[in-house]
Amino acid sequence: MADIRSNFLGIKSPNPFWLASAPPTDKKINVLRAFEAGWGGVVWKTLGSQVKNVSSRYSAVNYGGHKIMGFNNIELISDRPLDINLKEIIECIKLFPDRAMIVSLMADNDKKSWHELIKKVEDTGAHGLELNFGCPHGMTERGMGAAVGQDPEIAKMVVEWVMEKATIPVITKLTPNVHSVVPTGKAVVEAGTNALSLINTIQSVTGVDLDTLVPNPYVAGKSVYGGYCGPAVKPIALKFLTTIAQNETTKKVPVSGIGGVSTWKDAVEFMLLGASNVQVCTAAMKHGFRIVEDMIEGLNNWMDEKGFNTLEDFIGKSVENIVHWEDLDINYHHIAKINQDKCIHCGLCYIACEDTSHQAIDLAQGKPYNTYSIKDEECVGCNLCQLVCPVDSCITMEEHRIAPEYINWIEYQKRGLPLNDH
Amino acid sequence: MSITNNRLSKEQYEKNFADIHPPFENKDAALVEANRCLFCYDAPCMKSCPTSIDVPKFIKQITTENIKGSAHTIFSSNIMGAGCSKVCPVEKLCEGACVYNLMHEEPIPIAKLQRYSTELAMEKKWQLFTRKQNTGKKVAIVGAGPAGLSCAHVLSREGIDVTIYEKEKQGGGLMTYGIAAYKVTPQFCKDEVDYILSIGGIEIKYEQELGKNITLEELQKNYDAVYLAIGVGLARQLEISGENMEGMVDAISFIYDIRNNGFSKVPVGDKVAVIGMGMTAIDAATQAKRLGASEVTMLYRRTQDEMPCTQVELDIAMLDGCKIIWLAAPKEVIGENGKVTHLVAEKMKLGESDASGRRSPVATGETFTIAVDMVIKAAGQTPYQSLVTTNNLENQNGKLKVNHSLTNIKGVFAGGDCVNGGREVVDAVQAGKDGAKAILDFMLNVEC
Numbered sequence: 001m002a003d004i005r006s007n008f009l010g011i012k013s014p015n016p017f018w019l020a021s022a023p024p025t026d027k028k029i030n031v032l033r034a035f036e037a038g039w040g041g042v043v044w045k046t047l048g049s050q051v052k053n054v055s056s057r058y059s060a061v062n063y064g065g066h067k068i069m070g071f072n073n074i075e076l077i078s079d080r081p082l083d084i085n086l087k088e089i090i091e092c093i094k095l096f097p098d099r100a101m102i103v104s105l106m107a108d109n110d111k112k113s114w115h116e117l118i119k120k121v122e123d124t125g126a127h128g129l130e131l132n133f134g135c136p137h138g139m140t141e142r143g144m145g146a147a148v149g150q151d152p153e154i155a156k157m158v159v160e161w162v163m164e165k166a167t168i169p170v171i172t173k174l175t176p177n178v179h180s181v182v183p184t185g186k187a188v189v190e191a192g193t194n195a196l197s198l199i200n201t202i203q204s205v206t207g208v209d210l211d212t213l214v215p216n217p218y219v220a221g222k223s224v225y226g227g228y229c230g231p232a233v234k235p236i237a238l239k240f241l242t243t244i245a246q247n248e249t250t251k252k253v254p255v256s257g258i259g260g261v262s263t264w265k266d267a268v269e270f271m272l273l274g275a276s277n278v279q280v281c282t283a284a285m286k287h288g289f290r291i292v293e294d295m296i297e298g299l300n301n302w303m304d305e306k307g308f309n310t311l312e313d314f315i316g317k318s319v320e321n322i323v324h325w326e327d328l329d330i331n332y333h334h335i336a337k338i339n340q341d342k343c344i345h346c347g348l349c350y351i352a353c354e355d356t357s358h359q360a361i362d363l364a365q366g367k368p369y370n371t372y373s374i375k376d377e378e379c380v381g382c383n384l385c386q387l388v389c390p391v392d393s394c395i396t397m398e399e400h401r402i403a404p405e406y407i408n409w410i411e412y413q414k415r416g417l418p419l420n421d422h
Numbered sequence: 423m424s425i426t427n428n429r430l431s432k433e434q435y436e437k438n439f440a441d442i443h444p445p446f447e448n449k450d451a452a453l454v455e456a457n458r459c460l461f462c463y464d465a466p467c468m469k470s471c472p473t474s475i476d477v478p479k480f481i482k483q484i485t486t487e488n489i490k491g492s493a494h495t496i497f498s499s500n501i502m503g504a505g506c507s508k509v510c511p512v513e514k515l516c517e518g519a520c521v522y523n524l525m526h527e528e529p530i531p532i533a534k535l536q537r538y539s540t541e542l543a544m545e546k547k548w549q550l551f552t553r554k555q556n557t558g559k560k561v562a563i564v565g566a567g568p569a570g571l572s573c574a575h576v577l578s579r580e581g582i583d584v585t586i587y588e589k590e591k592q593g594g595g596l597m598t599y600g601i602a603a604y605k606v607t608p609q610f611c612k613d614e615v616d617y618i619l620s621i622g623g624i625e626i627k628y629e630q631e632l633g634k635n636i637t638l639e640e641l642q643k644n645y646d647a648v649y650l651a652i653g654v655g656l657a658r659q660l661e662i663s664g665e666n667m668e669g670m671v672d673a674i675s676f677i678y679d680i681r682n683n684g685f686s687k688v689p690v691g692d693k694v695a696v697i698g699m700g701m702t703a704i705d706a707a708t709q710a711k712r713l714g715a716s717e718v719t720m721l722y723r724r725t726q727d728e729m730p731c732t733q734v735e736l737d738i739a740m741l742d743g744c745k746i747i748w749l750a751a752p753k754e755v756i757g758e759n760g761k762v763t764h765l766v767a768e769k770m771k772l773g774e775s776d777a778s779g780r781r782s783p784v785a786t787g788e789t790f791t792i793a794v795d796m797v798i799k800a801a802g803q804t805p806y807q808s809l810v811t812t813n814n815l816e817n818q819n820g821k822l823k824v825n826h827s828l829t830n831i832k833g834v835f836a837g838g839d840c841v842n843g844g845r846e847v848v849d850a851v852q853a854g855k856d857g858a859k860a861i862l863d864f865m866l867n868v869e870c
């Protein structure tokens with residue numbers, strides 16, 4: 001069995017799966033249930049000046065009969081009294097001393113407020129702090145959350161305040177509601193944050209009720225921009241994560257990966273692109289804490305199969321495989337191939353290619369089953385047919401290099417090689 | 423042993439004749455299946471439907487909650503799409519061709535989904551078609567069965583006034599009178615006819631029989647075109663001794679009585695033999711059992727490989743407890759006091775392939791006898807040979823000969839069972855569409 005214990009800035013947890021700062025971590029009863037289920041750690045729901053929440057608070061995007069492909073919330077930070085939260089944090093740490101307890105913070109925008117809050121939280125024995133610079137709804141209108149994370153200067157200033165006071169590791173959580181997370185990431189690393197976490201939720205409108213004409217989520221006939229998360233945001237999170245892992249300044253600190261992590265596979269992908277651990281929320285909100293069982297087992301089995309003994313053996317391993325477009329090998333070419341024994345004659349590859357790609361699939365009429373085959377000379381190797389095919393491994397991409405040697409776009413231009421090659 | 427009616431309680435009848443293919447319980451259930459559909463291109467299911475319903479499209483429309491559009495997609499191709507969803511042998515048509523079969527997965531329940539959309543349309547009385555401006559043309563149709571109704575609906579949409587002459591008291595043809603009651607109820611058949619007629623421009627004159635109350639000459643004189651959709655009706659005789667004894671019934675009349683008179687009014691024997699293995703034979707055998715017969719035995723001249731019914735249908739009969747005897751042909755009916763007591767059958771073996779490509783049964787000379795008090799003949803139906811011959815209509819053993827729906831008489835068209843000898847409802851619907859197209863072309867040419 002592989003060793004999946006995680007050490008994040010000296011904060012130890014039996015596995016790299018933490019629950020993100022969110023409704024599942026806003027009180028003792030939930031957190032204890034999470035620890036009982038096996039979660040390695042939690043980031044306690046953001047503490048700050050007490051707020052008031054509304055109902056409803058969530059909405060979702062369903063797709064193809066599957067519920068919650070994307071999830072949206074308009075809940076603010078903790079609406080419970082600070083002293084109760086602090087008391088419960090102490091109790092949770094005492095009952096599960098081997099789990100990571102991080103507390104998310106969003107103090108009012110002055111040094112004194114931050115210092116007071118940090119002091120109170122550190123007194124609980126928590127292992128780390130996470131600065132919520134990412135919440136995109138409600139709090140931003142008060143100049144907090146994403147409003148801080150979107151401005152590198154303000155973010156830097158707040159981190160400097162925090163670092164003056166904090167004695168335990170500080171993680172700064174970044175907002176994706178920016179064109180790039182790197183400027184704020186750099187600013188807060190320079191200001192001394194010990195680590196980063198990303199992404200927070202993405203501002204969104206999930207839909208409009210076609211009877212009432214009111215967008216979701218519904219609050220007395222009105223709605224508000226919410227924070228989008230869940231499986232739909234994973235690709236965006238992975239991209240932002242990679243940019244942090246590739247930047248010379250930000251790559252110096254560990255990163256906790258967040259954004260649509262639902263399975264062990266998602267977690268591995270985040271870690272391969274530079275995350276030291278991951279945080280989960282939506283998947284747990286959809287299925288309950290039990291999902292961690294398969295995450296632990298799946299990660300273990302995958303590591304065993306790949307021969308990785310510890311998490312450090314593979315963290316960041318895929319970062320170098322994302323390059324600039326100019327570095328891609330232009331001589332690489334592959335062509336789709338349809339396995340006729342596996343083909344079920346649904347025609348999905350054909351119509352996708354014919355209508356929207358390169359007319360590279362031949363249709364031979366049959367009753368009722370047509371036969372589809374690739375016109376090799378027309379195929380540009382775009383993958384579309386393989387992506388739409390409902391049968392596993394029916395369409396494969398076969399390598400047909402244009403030439404044996406690597407050549408990138410810059411060199412290609414330099415040599416004046418032809419553009420009209422198909 | 424005796425033949426009696428009213429063998430069961432009201433509750434038992436209701437249970438025995440409850441819908442054999444119940445609908446989806448709710449929208450979510452329909453969506454689970456609709457979302458499984460791959461939305462194939464040039465879909466095998468569509469190509470396997472005689473009326474070419476765009477199956478992927480109507481299923482996709484269920485997933486987008488555009489049920490009105492879904493029903494329109496179905497009815498545009500098949501105005502009896504609601505009835506067909508209940509009676510089509512989909513296992514050899516759309517569902518049999520579903521690509522999921524090739525993945526060894528359950529096919530999409532196309533019929534059930536079709537029922538979902540069409541039933542809602544009928545329940546809400548959505549009128550999904552508008553008639554074009556009246557052309558002033560009039561067409562007479564003989565027979566308000568699937569072919570006649572389908573033809574009438576297309577013509578009405580094109581702005582033609584249609585009068586249908588129907589010999590029965592209700593429309594729907596074999597849908598109403600010739601199909602097992604656990605597939606479609608009399609109320610449904612009536613509702614379906616009403617729904618089809620709701621477009622307007624179609625009048626049905628009931629209890630008007632060609633050759634009795636009306637003549638072809640009159641129709642030709644009073645209308646711009648005539649469409650014959652008279653079906654087939656006469657049960658094929660067995661041509662064996664004892665055939666006229668009490669207790670000998672033909673499947674068509676037996677099923678007609680069940681549909682027309684109500685379950686408790688239809689007499690059925692204790693021990694019933696059913697001759698034949700087509701869809702009608704199955705419908706007769708299973709319903710005899712469900713009416714309370716203690717023993718039902720089906721006899722077929724050939725083997726399971728050649729049977730005309732589908733495996734799904736055979737399974738219904740077998741699950742109902744009907745006994746099946748393959749390679750057996752009726753030879754003689756024995757009785758006492760003019761009432762059936764025994765059926766003598768001859769064992770058969772398979773010989774050379776016949777014209778249908780199936781191996782033909784050959785008598786072995788060996789016989790066996792079973793005790794029965796009722797024999798239901800379901801060895802096929804024959805066309806109305808004398809009727810068509812009297813009217814100088816070219817035919818082959820009574821089956822009308824047509825060229826693109828046109829008979830040998832100018833302005834007289836025909837389609838459905840009276841041409842093909844008796845096929846599925848869905849085939850008749852397509853024949854009606856083809857007939858309407860031919861009639862429209864004909865009337866346009868006349869104008870030119």
